[in-house]
Amino acid sequence: MVGQNGLKLAVHLITAHLGDLVAKVCSCLLHRGALSLQEVVRFTKLSISQAKNCLLVLIQHNCVQAFSVLLPGSTTKTMTQYIALFDNILHRMRFPKFLMVVKYDLGHEGEVLLEGLLQNGRLTFDQLVERTLSKTTEASASIREEMRANFNNLVHSHYVERCPKPEPFVGPDSEDQSTFARKRRAKTVPILSLEQQVMVAATLSNGERFSEISNGGKMTVDTVVADHHVATFSGEKRKFEALEMDQELQSAITENEVLWRANYEKFIQCLKKKACVLNVRSRLGLDASTILEAMIETIDQENVENKNTVFASMGSIIERVREKPGGISMTLEHVRTILVDQLLCHSSTEDTNTWYTIDLNDIIENSQNEEVETFIRARYGLEAYRIFRLLIKCGHPVETEQIVEITFIEKKNAQEILYKLWKDEYLEMEKVVMHGSGQTQLFLWKLNKRVLREHIIDDMYHASLNLSQKISQIAQQQREVSPHGDKKYQRVKYILQSSLYKLDDALMLFQFL
Amino acid sequence: MVLCIAEGAKAMVPQKRPRLGSKSGAALVPDEGLSDAERMILEAIRSKENMGIWTFDLKKLTNLPRGVFDKALRLLQQKGLIKCVVSIHNKSRKMYVAREFEPAKEISGGTWYSQGSLNQEFISDVRSKCLAQVTRLRIATIEDVWKGIQMSRDSKADFTLQQIKEIVQAMVLDKELEEVKSTGDGDFSAVPAGRPCYRRFERRAPIAGALSAIPCGVCPRISECTPDGVISPNTCIYFTKWLELDF
Structure with a gap:
């Protein structure tokens, strides 16, 4: 459940990127949930064509997904509804980071192609080629081949994917199911929100999503297999000709009609890993972060399913470490000591090779705790920080006297701090009345991690919104006062933008774990 | 500072703390030559053992006239038969414990407390x-x-x-x-x-929290801040100070 500040931030981003009218429709969908076109028109008081165009822009930029549902009371007739994709809207402020990821991995050529997709939302390969040709004077044939290779690299690395189904059908929810069936299902399968259900229904299979464009009229692996089956009942020559023709047709369709977009999921994974490496660097130093980076790269290479647990052999770690700057000077013993003593990896021996396992979620949780603790320390002071760390560590309700005893804080101060934290909804409090020789009231304090996480995320949305708003205001002032650029304005904008990027890094750690 | 540490160190030495209900310690204290009022007060304090008793409760329990009560209490202190302890729960409350008892942790706060405050x-x-x-x-x-x-x-x-x-x-x-x-x-x-x-605990670089590094992270009025409100980022004085925006 997204808080009010999150929704305001999303609307602010759409206003800044796509204009007021589109933002109006987006705001309506964000606040009211899934709506039909008629409902959007009714709530926004826009004309049908305006609302339709706004929805098309939002769909084009992957901020809205259309889906069909059964009409109420009907078993066959369907209607189209539109739902805003909150996460995708927020990803818009991460585009520069996504571009950096691709630039680092695949170079400038990959970056240019991704930039085209990010700027336009969804494009066919042909449109991407046209976009590039309009900016260059080189021969189109050579550029097209080169672009196809670079584009396939992007698809192969899962940075780019085929667009999801335009209007998937989302079946009636568990409303019709019996209470017993619903209860049984709830125990085994996590309950998905409507947004998640729509996303799941729209997502193509992995084979389809990352099926590359064939080279010079040859088809992708999946299509060849599918079409080969159709062609087998004809004669050999006819089969070959049919296959060749089909290949050309298929290739033309893939290049002209298949829409592609950036795969945000992959970028978030990359940024999450980068955040882990950065956290380890600041905590344990450069050598430890180099070794962790090497471990992560080994699983990236092997395309392991569970990417949150890194499992790598000493041989592969050493191989990767040696390729890194400063890695050549690290001895085997030094790497082993860091893996065991600093990164606290679990080790096991298999086939004369030692394997090391590390859970990235532990590092992310550590980063989250550090972020919250630093925030609490800055806002409420050192003693509050100590109490907060105690409650995080305990995970169960703790009585005031016990807190005072463990934290070495004067009771009066502890009570004041606890009250402040509770009032600001960072803690939960429970009053217990004890009936003994007299009536005694005890106060139990607890930190609910889920509630705290939501609270911190909302605080971050609010701070990001404020920074974004300030950036817009400074840009406006700069246009009015000094249109040719003033160093003062540029400095202020730089501070605000770098703070926003940094804040967003922290936000991602909380949002996507 | 040296004095305080010495005091604390003294408190750390394990001392005899009679068990609840034990009268052996009490029997050693000579109470001859005490007035009736003094004896009554001393008995009342002893009966509370290491938990001590608050002056107000003591007065109520002995039911002595104020003048007599105050004088007897003062004399008992002068003779070293009782000692005054500052309660950690309420520093203004004077608690009295008999000489032979070590004040309970619930009253004195234990090892880490001195005069009702953390040492x-x-x-x-x-x-x-x-x-x-x-x-x-x-x-x-x-x-x-x-x-x-x-x-x-x-x-x-x-x-x-x-x-x-x-x-x-x-x-x-x-x-x-x-x-x-x-x-x-x-x-x-x-x-x-x-x-x-x-x-x-060693860190190679200090933690720079993203939220705490900007004014909004530590702003006391953040709950009242809205894009178009009286308190808003456009008019925020903390932002102005942070960005040195006095053009």
Whole structure:
């Protein structure tokens, strides 16, 4: 459940990127949930064509997904509804980071192609080629081949994917199911929100999503297999000709009609890993972060399913470490000591090779705790920080006297701090009345991690919104006062933008774990 | 500071604390030559043993006239038969405990308290001793820290293992020390695998929280801040100060 500040931030981003009218429709969908076109028109008081165009822009930029549902009371007739994709809207402020990821991995050529997709939302390969040709004077044939290779690299690395189904059908929810069936299902399968259900229904299979464009009229692996089956009942020559023709047709369709977009999921994974490496660097130093980076790269290479647990052999770690700057000077013993003593990896021996396992979620949780603790320390002071760390560590309700005893804080101060934290909804409090020789009231304090996480995320949305708003205001002032650029304005904008990027890094750690 | 530490150290020496219900301690105190009022007050205080009694309750219990009560109480203190203890729950409340009893932890606060307040200087002295032990050993169990302190020459006080554990736990909360489970390997080879042990908390770079680094993260009025409200980022004075925006 997204808080009010999150929704305001999303609307602010759409206003800044796509204009007021589109933002109006987006705001309506964000606040009211899934709506039909008629409902959007009714709530926004826009004309049908305006609302339709706004929805098309939002769909084009992957901020809205259309889906069909059964009409109420009907078993066959369907209607189209539109739902805003909150996460995708927020990803818009991460585009520069996504571009950096691709630039680092695949170079400038990959970056240019991704930039085209990010700027336009969804494009066919042909449109991407046209976009590039309009900016260059080189021969189109050579550029097209080169672009196809670079584009396939992007698809192969899962940075780019085929667009999801335009209007998937989302079946009636568990409303019709019996209470017993619903209860049984709830125990085994996590309950998905409507947004998640729509996303799941729209997502193509992995084979389809990352099926590359064939080279010079040859088809992708999946299509060849599918079409080969159709062609087998004809004669050999006819089969070959049919296959060749089909290949050309298929290739033309893939290049002209298949829409592609950036795969945000992959970028978030990359940024999450980068955040882990950065956290380890600041905590344990450069050598430890180099070794962790090497471990992560080994699983990236092997395309392991569970990417949150890194499992790598000493041989592969050493191989990767040696390729890194400063890695050549690290001895085997030094790497082993860091893996065991600093990164606290679990080790096991298999086939004369030692394997090391590390859970990235532990590092992310550590980063989250550090972020919250630093925030609490800055806002409420050192003693509050100590109490907060105690409650995080305990995970169960703790009585005031016990807190005072463990934290070495004067009771009066502890009570004041606890009250402040509770009032600001960072803690939960429970009053217990004890009936003994007299009536005694005890106060139990607890930190609910889920509630705290939501609270911190909302605080971050609010701070990001404020920074974004300030950036817009400074840009406006700069246009009015000094249109040719003033160093003062540029400095202020730089501070605000770098703070926003940094804040967003922290936000991602909380949002996507 | 030296005085305070000495006081604290004195408090650390295990002292005889008669068990509840024991009258042996009381019997040793001579109460001949006491007036009836003094004897009555002394008995009332003794009956509360190490929990002590508040002046107001004592007055109610003995039901003596105010003048007589105040004089008798003063005389008992002068003769050293009772002592006044400041309660940690209410510093303005005077509690009285008979001489032969050591005030209970619930009243005096225990080892780490002096005159009803935390003895911060004494605590920080013990903390630095613990830190020195962990630094010396690199990786240490709680027993290692305790033994190291007990054996060190500068230690004038006897600490229990529990007391050292309390201090070390507080240091872990302050991120001065880090609690880790031994892997039994490398630096941990001296500690059996799986046992909790402590090492210095070291960071190569200071933590720069993204939220706490900007004014909104520490703003006391953030809950009232809205894009178009009276308090908004466009008019925020904290932003102006932070960005030095006095063009």
